[in-house]
Amino acid sequence: MQLTRRDLLVMGSVGMGLTALGVSPAMASLTDDEIAKITEGAEVGTGDLVVTAPEIAENGNTVPIEVSAPGAAMVVIFADGNPTPAVATVNFGPLNPTRAASTRIRLAKTQNVVALAQMEDGSFQKAMANVKVTIGGCGG
Amino acid sequence: MISRRDFLQVGMAASALVGASGFGNWARLAAQQALTQDQLLEFQTYGNVSLIHITDIHAQMKPIYFREPSVNIGVGGNKGAVPHITGADFRKAYGIEENSPSHYALSAGDFSSLAQGYGRVGGLDRVATVINAIRADRPDALLLDGGDTWHGSYTCYQTQGQDMVNVMNALKPDAMTFHWEFTLGSDRVNEIVENLPFAALGQNIFDSEWDEPAELFPPYTFFERGGAKIAVIGQAFPYMPIANPGWMFPEYSFGIRDEHMQKMVDEVKAKGADCVVVLSHNGFDVDKKMATVVKGIDVILSGHTHDALPEPVVSGSTIVVPSGSNGKFVSRIDLDVRDGRMMGYRHKLIPIFSDVITPDAEVSKLIDVQRAPYEAEMAEVIGKTDSLLYRRGNFNGSWDDLICDALISERDAEIAMSPGVRWGPSLIPGQDITREDIWNVTSMTYGEAYRSEMTGEFIKVILEDVADNIFNPDPYYQQGGDMVRTGGLGYRIDINKPQGERISNMTLLKTGELIDPAKSYVVAGWASVNEGTEGPQIWDVVENHIRKQGTVTVQENNSVDVVGV
Numbered sequence: 001m002q003l004t005r006r007d008l009l010v011m012g013s014v015g016m017g018l019t020a021l022g023v024s025p026a027m028a029s030l031t032d033d034e035i036a037k038i039t040e041g042a043e044v045g046t047g048d049l050v051v052t053a054p055e056i057a058e059n060g061n062t063v064p065i066e067v068s069a070p071g072a073a074m075v076v077i078f079a080d081g082n083p084t085p086a087v088a089t090v091n092f093g094p095l096n097p098t099r100a101a102s103t104r105i106r107l108a109k110t111q112n113v114v115a116l117a118q119m120e121d122g123s124f125q126k127a128m129a130n131v132k133v134t135i136g137g138c139g140g
Numbered sequence: 141m142i143s144r145r146d147f148l149q150v151g152m153a154a155s156a157l158v159g160a161s162g163f164g165n166w167a168r169l170a171a172q173q174a175l176t177q178d179q180l181l182e183f184q185t186y187g188n189v190s191l192i193h194i195t196d197i198h199a200q201m202k203p204i205y206f207r208e209p210s211v212n213i214g215v216g217g218n219k220g221a222v223p224h225i226t227g228a229d230f231r232k233a234y235g236i237e238e239n240s241p242s243h244y245a246l247s248a249g250d251f252s253s254l255a256q257g258y259g260r261v262g263g264l265d266r267v268a269t270v271i272n273a274i275r276a277d278r279p280d281a282l283l284l285d286g287g288d289t290w291h292g293s294y295t296c297y298q299t300q301g302q303d304m305v306n307v308m309n310a311l312k313p314d315a316m317t318f319h320w321e322f323t324l325g326s327d328r329v330n331e332i333v334e335n336l337p338f339a340a341l342g343q344n345i346f347d348s349e350w351d352e353p354a355e356l357f358p359p360y361t362f363f364e365r366g367g368a369k370i371a372v373i374g375q376a377f378p379y380m381p382i383a384n385p386g387w388m389f390p391e392y393s394f395g396i397r398d399e400h401m402q403k404m405v406d407e408v409k410a411k412g413a414d415c416v417v418v419l420s421h422n423g424f425d426v427d428k429k430m431a432t433v434v435k436g437i438d439v440i441l442s443g444h445t446h447d448a449l450p451e452p453v454v455s456g457s458t459i460v461v462p463s464g465s466n467g468k469f470v471s472r473i474d475l476d477v478r479d480g481r482m483m484g485y486r487h488k489l490i491p492i493f494s495d496v497i498t499p500d501a502e503v504s505k506l507i508d509v510q511r512a513p514y515e516a517e518m519a520e521v522i523g524k525t526d527s528l529l530y531r532r533g534n535f536n537g538s539w540d541d542l543i544c545d546a547l548i549s550e551r552d553a554e555i556a557m558s559p560g561v562r563w564g565p566s567l568i569p570g571q572d573i574t575r576e577d578i579w580n581v582t583s584m585t586y587g588e589a590y591r592s593e594m595t596g597e598f599i600k601v602i603l604e605d606v607a608d609n610i611f612n613p614d615p616y617y618q619q620g621g622d623m624v625r626t627g628g629l630g631y632r633i634d635i636n637k638p639q640g641e642r643i644s645n646m647t648l649l650k651t652g653e654l655i656d657p658a659k660s661y662v663v664a665g666w667a668s669v670n671e672g673t674e675g676p677q678i679w680d681v682v683e684n685h686i687r688k689q690g691t692v693t694v695q696e697n698n699s700v701d702v703v704g705v
Binding site for chain 1 (some may be wrong): 394601609616
């Protein structure tokens with residue numbers, strides 16, 4: 001992964017763990033499995049959590065994404081069409097003024113970028129954005 | 141959200157003049173008009189602000205013929221909505237009389253014979269006359285250029301856009317946004333923009349390294365007009381590095397970025413904007429959607445998809461105004477801006493009939509100066525056409541059929557591919573084909589004609605990928621071009637299927653055999669977005685082919701079977 005100044009700022013302030021969360025082969029989607037493991041079956045709702053990503057990637061190898069998660073203690077980001085969907089886990093401390101992070105990720109093909117947020121009260125929220133990866137050409 | 145009718149009535153309450161552009165009125169009035177310059181320019185000045193919109197000129201400085209599409213299919217929520225109705229259906233929807241000037245200017249059908257009668261369209265010297273007339277009415281009218289200006293002709297290529305910069309500067313635009321300009325390469329674009337005497341806008345032009353707004357292209361600018369504060373926000377073509385070669389401008393990133401657009405709208409309103417105008421190169425359906433997602437835009441001046449509509453389309457509480465292409469139209473929009481809001485509008489799409497509108501002498505001369513060094517090369521007659529040569533259409537155009545024939549015969553290929561671009565004037569039967577005519581439909585900075593082997597499977601991947609750029613039901617995933625044109629290859633397309641399932645029955649026309657996914661085929665094409673593409677320039681390939689033909693005849697193309705319309 002290529003790190004930019006902005007990414008380093010994010011890492012400096014919130015501490016981002018770029019750890020693969022371990023992939024288990026399963027019948028359902030790998031991302032759903034990962035989410036189930038984290039939530040341990042708790043209900044997942046929606047709220048102010050927003051994933052911002054380009055509708056169509058300019059370069060699938062480095063797609064800028066941004067997660068805004070007001071009130072979150074932790075956000076886990078997945079790319080649900082990648083062989084290893086887990087992208088990053090971002091932990092927010094009480095001193096973080098804004099609960100937002102941005103980075104760039106590699107997307108193998110057209111897929112959803114999924115964010116799971118654990119809120120400060122322990123509840124979960126999920127949001128996603130579909131990013132198309134295309135071979136390009138032929139602009140009017 | 142207020143409906144279109146409500147919107148007009150809101151305007152009516154403020155002023156009885158509003159409502160003059162109710163559906164169909166424009167066309168009936170136009171059909172009754174004899175064709176004189178005064179009548180083309182006739183406009184009851186309204187409100188306190190005038191906008192003049194021109195877009196997608198594609199470097200056409202001289203009058204040309206331009207046939208509008210007969211096939212322009214809408215999908216999803218835009219099925220059957222303008223501009224996705226064409227020909228007789230279009231004329232019926234707007235009450236346009238058959239064979240009237242509006243028929244010729246706005247729709248396909250009997251094009252060749254009407255072209256004989258009504259003559260050429262466009263010419264920036266005629267455009268200058270129209271702009272001057274509007275400025276005579278309203279001296280501080282804003283001239284806004286939607287982009288695709290510094291691309292598309294022999295002289296534009298040879299001068300790296302300088303010819304268009306010089307002529308447009310004489311028209312004195314107030315702001316501009318961009319698309320094909322970037323294919324000049326970022327060094328050249330930066331060089332021109334640094335010296336532009338007007339605003340170069342793009343709220344979605346970002347620095348690709350930092351993903352921050354690019355400094356050279358401010359998101360918006362303010363104009364004080366008629367006692368009102370008008371904010372003009374720029375929106376460049378969102379998919380430039382995808383639809384065009386991103387390696388030519390690696391420092392820049394684009395995208396729709398509607399959340400940033402909302403921020404900019406909120407920002408200009410906080411700074412006291414009474415009226416918010418977006419100068420857009422999104423394409424019409426993307427603009428229509430953006431108007432419902434982003435709150436607070438009054439007017440979107442819409443470019444990129446080359447649509448020309450005789451009246452604005454209301455989306456949400458925004459009017460969307462598309463103004464055609466190739467110098468064929470100028471839109472005038474008068475606004476009544478009072479008490480911090482837009483109270484009403486009056487609009488006219490002015491067709492530039494070249495034989496009716498007197499050219500502005502000064503701009504005429506300036507155009508000649510730009511062309512003089514190249515006039516001899518451009519004027520050389522390469523051949524003649526028996527057929528109408530045009531480009532627009534979702535699946536093919538006769539110009540592209542000819543280009544595909546040239547690729548197959550000159551590059552010894554089984555299959556040809558030609559990009560689904562929407563620029564390029566038409567030629568009518570009996571016309572000579574000059575070198576300039578060939579460049580008008582091929583000129584670009586990445587025109588190398590490649591020849592390579594592709595498997596049947598990969599060819600299908602290409603067709604599926606491009607089809608989804610047009611027929612994805614969500615406009616935000618549409619890039620605004622047409623389907624890649626194929627020569628030597630037929631196929632069936634079901635436009636309602638998802639990507640990967642639209643294309644079937646791919647057939648090698650030469651043998652009638654179905655395409656074998658595992659087999660390799662020799663494919664010739666041009667305008668690859670990949671760096672390092674090798675081959676002769678496409679205009680040379682086409683010129684050689686036409687020269688050998690002498691007189692060109694293009695047969696009707698039935699090789700694409702479209703289902704699900």
